[in-house]
Amino acid sequence: MTSNIIAIRAAQTQVPQLRTQLRALHTEAMANDGVIDADEQAEIDELEGMIDSAQRLVTERLQAWETNKTAYERLRSDLESSLDKVASNESDALSRDKRAISTAAARVDQTAATEDYAAALVLVKELKRRVELFLQQAENERLNGLTSEELAQISLADDAIEEVFTEEYMQALMTIEFKGEGTPELKDLIKKIEKGLSSTNRTEVIEDLADVVGKPPSAAELDADYARFLILCKQRDAIGDEGGHAVPDPVDEEKHPDFVGSHEQLMFGKVLGDALGIHEVFATLLSPTGGLVGPGNDLIPGYVSSPHLSPDNPIALHGTVHDAAGYLDSYHNDGPGYNYMDSDFDAGLAATLEFFGAEALLPLTGQVSGIAYWTAEAGDEYVEARFDEGVVALEKMLEDARDSASDQIDEIVFAIEEAKQEMSDAADSIKDSIVDAAKVAEQELQELADEIEAEVLEARDAFEDGVDKVSRAAVETYEEASAAARSLGEGAKEKLNALANFIWN
Amino acid sequence: MTTIRIHPSELAYAFSYSSTVDVVGWGRDPFLPSTEADGDPKEWYANGAARLSAAGRLTGTSDKDLNFTDEMTADVLALVDPVLVLLAERKEGDGLQRLTIHMKKDTVLGMMHTPDGMFELTHYADLTAAVVACVGFLGAARAPVQAGTRIDSNQEALQKVHQLATTGQNESAIASLVELGATEQDAASILQAMAKPTAAGMLSILYCTNNIAQTARPYSVMTTAEDETWILFPPASLEGPMVLERSSVSALTARVLIEVATWLKITT
Structure with missing residues (x-):
């Protein structure tokens, strides 16, 4: 059986016939003595199996046919404008190919008219390759006529x-x-x-x-x-x-x-x-x-x-x-x-930032996008001032988020001992009051304390290490370090230089 | 948090495979052989490859299965194609000390040059730890800010105050700051921070594409002998306002994290 719809429909008509046959077989078996013996049951089961198999096959083939039909129609439709371009091409060198494409397109359409979309899909794919090749050759012919100066543009x-x-x-x-x-x-x-x-x-x-x-x-x-x-x-x-x-x-x-x-x-x-x-x-x-x-x-x-x-x-x-x-x-x-390779801030970074309330910033995003759109619509001279205004307003709106994050960082970097003590006190308290449960609870609390401690210690250690790095870092001249400007865009460089004036001048 | 020491020739050897020679915040010179001591480039790369192999960062041989370890690969990609770089520059006399943080995907990598010519590479668990390290490196005040002071001004006015402060014209500097809205007490602290800081430097957030810092958000950071920190920054363009604000380890860390978070939300 092929995925051709004629064969599929023929198979579809066989299923009701088989079911009629099954009912007849069942009636005949019952008519003889009122019971279905083992041989009769085997015959019925065999026929039922055939019906199921036929039904499954029909369903599968019908799905394949529909898939082919959809794929064909999409490809054929996409080709329409390209075929128009081929038809309007007047190149002598390509006239033979043009005729061949016209013939191939007609064959595709004829095949599709028979509803044999499996075959039509194969043919339309081949037609697509021929059309693409034709158009590339035609474009090459056009580009060959351009001067170097024109090509450069x-x-x-x-x-x-x-x-x-x-x-x-x-x-x-x-x-x-x-x-x-x-x-x-x-x-x-x-x-x-x-x-x-x-x-x-x-x-x-x-x-x-x-x-x-x-x-x-x-x-x-x-x-x-x-x-x-x-x-x-x-x-x-x-x-x-x-x-x-x-x-x-x-x-x-x-x-x-x-x-x-x-x-x-x-x-x-x-x-x-x-x-x-x-x-x-x-x-x-x-x-x-x-x-x-x-x-x-x-x-x-x-x-x-x-x-x-x-x-x-x-x-x-x-x-x-x-x-x-x-x-x-x-x-x-x-x-x-x-x-290229657009900035790919990853989920890990997002999670870190969300910890400090970045989620609260979400509503601001739309506002900033609005500002960006608005300023893009304005004149050049006006844009910078308006954008500054928007960004400054946003920066002030973030004060609460910064304060909240600041409190948390204080806790993380400087309040670890206090937090550990609280955890330890809680563990002791439980241990004293509920003896049997205390071991489990203590263990759980200790694990929690260890977990928090590990996270907190990382930030605290990073801070201490940052402080300590000063004693280990090489001292360079300002001129040596400014060679790094090679990797800065002009706008970035200008800002850094302006702020550096407050430190090194 | 783990730290390794690595020779610049090792980094140069690895960078060469990425077709990149500049590292944001460092340029290229620190990774090239000096003309005097290590003049022969062939030797430089051979030395880099040998050191990488000895440290187990480069596996296989030049003939077969030559490859970097996953960790070295991630480190190199963070250095040559970062999405975010934090550049902490601490003033030391007329010169400076540098600590940079390079982020790509899950890698948060700190880099620092040491006097013996080696580099220290530090892996941080997350951005928070890295920012805190930079803020610690710049010597910001540990005590949290109790009553925030913020002066909204502009570059020209604050440059004038800075000039007065650094040329000993203290009374005029204080008068100018009071005129800008500072209390006399804060003005005196700001004067100390500008004229005689015990620690000073810059923390710059650099948003990068194609290994170039396209956008910068720099902060000047100055801390007095009384452990009071003041930061200066333009929240928008240089033509817009410039802000002078009391800060601390936690306040500056929070400011940087929220700034990055906002950028993240706006640009992605």
Whole structure:
């Protein structure tokens, strides 16, 4: 049985027939002598089993059919505007593909008309790939007509770029594997592509590449990615030149003989490729040393043969993503900028703060959002003054929360001995009055006291350690320390300098 | 709370894998070899790797399964990609001493440079402990604030008071403070805090993305010989008001925690 609705409906009609048959069998068994003997019962059970099985199968198939139908209709609907774009394309070079897509679309619709959505889904997925490929080729054709200066003014980033620089994406990278990684075949093909493909070897190299890293992607899809790669190279060189960034160096194979085609290089390529909408193999070639993290690679020139850290180590992953973000910014005027890996205050921090009444701040959030919106609507000159007013008002509103937190911190840091004594007194009191229960109660109270003590001691010890650190800390000149300004944004630096004037001037 | 001592070459070696060389609050220089003593970068990294391996922070070999321990990995990520940094700078003569706190996920890591060139890394259980450590480092008063004094003014006016106080023009300084709303007793205490503090410094809350402090909330912290602490801070922009407030260990810790909590609620 297939998930085709005709077969499913046919099966559905069999179920009532089987039930009729079952009733007849039951009546016949009773008619003979008024009882159902063992053989008759076995026959009835067998038929009941068949009915249950048929019913279950019908239900499952019907669900599968409905799932396929929904998936098909969504995909088909999503394709509508893309098919319109294909239909309106007038490129001679793509006219054959355009006709093929038109035929394929008709076939999809014909299949769907028979309500065989399993088959229609397969066909519409294939159609989607063909349409996407067509549109990429058409876009490549358009971009090929632009000058370097024009390319430098536009974004070639993929729509998915926003998803690339997130914690979830980075987590997924940890377990990723690449077809062909570390093989001599892939290394050889990357080196051929790096040299540039001619009209004579392009088809052969791309087909070989599809054999190693595909399929999918198909050779045609890889070829379209290669065409986009060439356009991205043009943009890279134009924007890099404008910003004073040299064309990225090739990999020094004497220093890093295993890097080309390695997991580390493809990892970098994956991040960049997802951001720019091309296969990782081509993306690696935009910045061949990208992902080459570790001592000496670019921090200090001259350091040879660094070892490779396990590529799934979060530090190495961070380095790879950092490299990709830096490259996108420098050579494509694109990427996440300062918002990448957005601040991820975790639940642990939230819990700590809630202890001090941060929950009470919740209603203020909406108010501040309102202020932010209001000021955004106002003129530039007015914004800062209004925002200051809002923030100052908020700061004053938080006085009660601060006072409450302050009292608790006093308790934590300075009142521990008193608290311990109270606990101990309570334990003694119970022990004296209820002898049998005292041991248990004392134990429980002691455990509670230990628990509180551990939490409180941490803060108290941290305070004492902070005080003690003064005797152990190195003394630096103010000028030495101000080198740290390298990691401060302009606004942050200005504020720190203003406040420092009250201390060091 | 645990503290380890670590050589800068160990940190440099680990940072290199993150493609990051600057640490918020420290820059890059403390982690690079000096041109005189440890001039050869190759030696510097080799030394860092050897020290990390010897301490059990780096496992495997350069040929096989080289990896940092989970704790070292978390520490390095907190240092090179923090979401929050607390920078405590304590005035010492014309110079300063630094204690920084770096937060990422569950890691709350303190870092301090010691005179022998080593770094101390301290793991704190939570932000409260870390803030209290910074406030202790800056020498804030232990006694809680009984009657709070708060003077809302602006940068220009308070700079003028500071200038009068630090150039010995005590009467004028006190008169200016009284004009701003301080009692004579408080004005005398503020004068002492500005002119002759027994401990002074700054505590800056730095909100970071992409390893850059994008937003700063700094507090100047000054404590007198009578164990009275005064803090100065701009609650909004520098063009807005500037506040002078009586403070203490608990008051300043609470202020910092509530400030971070508010930021958390607004930005997430």
